Amino acid sequence: MRAALLPAILALLAAPVAATAHGLDHTVAGDRAVVVTLTYADGAPFSFESCEVTPPAGDAPTQVGRTDRRGRVVFLADRPGDWRVRVVAQDGHGADLTVPVGADLLPSGERAAGPTRPVKLVTGVSVLFGIFGVVTLLMSRRKP
Amino acid sequence: MHVPDGFLGPQTYLPAYGVAAAAWTFGLRRLRARLDAATLPRLAVVTATAFVLMMITVPLPGGTTVHVAGIGMLAVLFGVWNAFLSLSLVFLLQALMFGDGGVTALPVNALAMGLVGSLAAVGAHRLLRPVNRDAALFAAGWAGTVASATLMAGVLGLQPLLSRAPDGSPLFFPFGWKTTLPAVVLPHLAVGVADGVLALLAGRCLAPRPATAAPPPGPEAP
Numbered sequence: 001m002r003a004a005l006l007p008a009i010l011a012l013l014a015a016p017v018a019a020t021a022h023g024l025d026h027t028v029a030g031d032r033a034v035v036v037t038l039t040y041a042d043g044a045p046f047s048f049e050s051c052e053v054t055p056p057a058g059d060a061p062t063q064v065g066r067t068d069r070r071g072r073v074v075f076l077a078d079r080p081g082d083w084r085v086r087v088v089a090q091d092g093h094g095a096d097l098t099v100p101v102g103a104d105l106l107p108s109g110e111r112a113a114g115p116t117r118p119v120k121l122v123t124g125v126s127v128l129f130g131i132f133g134v135v136t137l138l139m140s141r142r143k144p
Numbered sequence: 145m146h147v148p149d150g151f152l153g154p155q156t157y158l159p160a161y162g163v164a165a166a167a168w169t170f171g172l173r174r175l176r177a178r179l180d181a182a183t184l185p186r187l188a189v190v191t192a193t194a195f196v197l198m199m200i201t202v203p204l205p206g207g208t209t210v211h212v213a214g215i216g217m218l219a220v221l222f223g224v225w226n227a228f229l230s231l232s233l234v235f236l237l238q239a240l241m242f243g244d245g246g247v248t249a250l251p252v253n254a255l256a257m258g259l260v261g262s263l264a265a266v267g268a269h270r271l272l273r274p275v276n277r278d279a280a281l282f283a284a285g286w287a288g289t290v291a292s293a294t295l296m297a298g299v300l301g302l303q304p305l306l307s308r309a310p311d312g313s314p315l316f317f318p319f320g321w322k323t324t325l326p327a328v329v330l331p332h333l334a335v336g337v338a339d340g341v342l343a344l345l346a347g348r349c350l351a352p353r354p355a356t357a358a359p360p361p362g363p364e365a366p
Contacts, residue, residue, distance in 0.1 A: 040209045041199065041201050041244075042201045042203060042209060044203050044209060059309075060311075088317065089208065089327075090319050090323045090327035091208050091324075091328050092147055092296065092300050092324070092328055094148060094151065095148055095150075096149055096151070114242060115242065120199060120241075121196060123241065124192075124196075124199075124234075124237055124238070124241070125195065127241070128188065128191055128233070128234070129188055131233065132184055132191070135184060136188075139180075
């Protein structure tokens with residue numbers, strides 16, 4: 001009887017140790033991250049779409065997940081260089097971006113959004129009419 | 145529907161550049177031989193209209209956005225090859241100047257929307273024109289958009305089969321046909337309706353009037 005009691009007592013003593021082995025410690029701290037914000041052409045956020053972040057000269061992504069509700073990919077760079085951020089939607093929208101990170105582990109130079117839509121419209125229409133105008137001139141010279 | 149850089153592997157875009165280069169060469173030769181100076185201003189205006197329309201995006205439920213492309217409009221008014229060249233010019237401009245659509249993806253965008261879309265539009269138009277002129281114009285716009293979207297979904301869904309990393313993960317676009325076909329084609333069934341209306345309006349309002357008989361020669365002015 002005593003021989004059977006000893007292992008039972010030892011098992012009971014070990015039980016709390018086994019339980020804490022399944023626990024998960026955590027810390028909370030503020031840090032400075034790289035934030036890439038993605039929007040559609042109309043300004044709507046590129047929300048909840050697949051994204052992956054690959055470090056400089058890295059073969060495998062170090063972060064895989066989804067953009068947040070505001071269309072952001074947020075990551076903490078642990079080395080300087082060109083980080084690759086790829087975002088993909090199932091319908092073919094997306095981008096494959098290179099984000100240069102400096103020695104301070106922050107983006108080296110903030111990248112502003114591209115030209116606004118009115119600027120794109122005016123520029124594009126002007127260039128198209130310019131190209132067609134040149135072709136018309138060339139044709140009129142060729143065929144008097 | 146403009147595929148950006150990094151979504152298509154070289155197994156796709158290198159052959160596509162070869163096919164597109166042949167098509168561009170053929171189209172340009174045809175343009176030089178057949179296009180007259182009177183058509184060019186009209187082609188310029190409609191191409192610019194297509195460019196503007198592509199920039200007007202409409203948000204859809206689920207977070208994505210779509211836009212009309214004017215494929216059927218261009219194809220019905222100017223034929224397959226002029227539409228292909230015009231749309232290719234628009235895609236080149238968008239890729240180089242604004243980053244809308246990739247440079248590596250340019251031939252796929254041009255072939256899918258410019259060539260296959262135009263072929264589908266003209267095919268639908270010719271098929272239905274004997275039945276009803278307006279229905280034929282509408283069908284041209286719808287078919288051009290849906291055919292382009294279907295081909296684009298097929299090309300995107302092919303990528304995971306063509307290129308994989310040693311660990312099995314896709315190197316380029318990660319979703320297969322089960323995902324791309326509904327995700328790309330279904331919204332464009334609705335966009336096709338808008339493109340159909342656009343082609344109908346363009347076909348009725350912008351098509352050149354039939355040439356009138358030349359007046360009989362009169363006495364020359366002194």
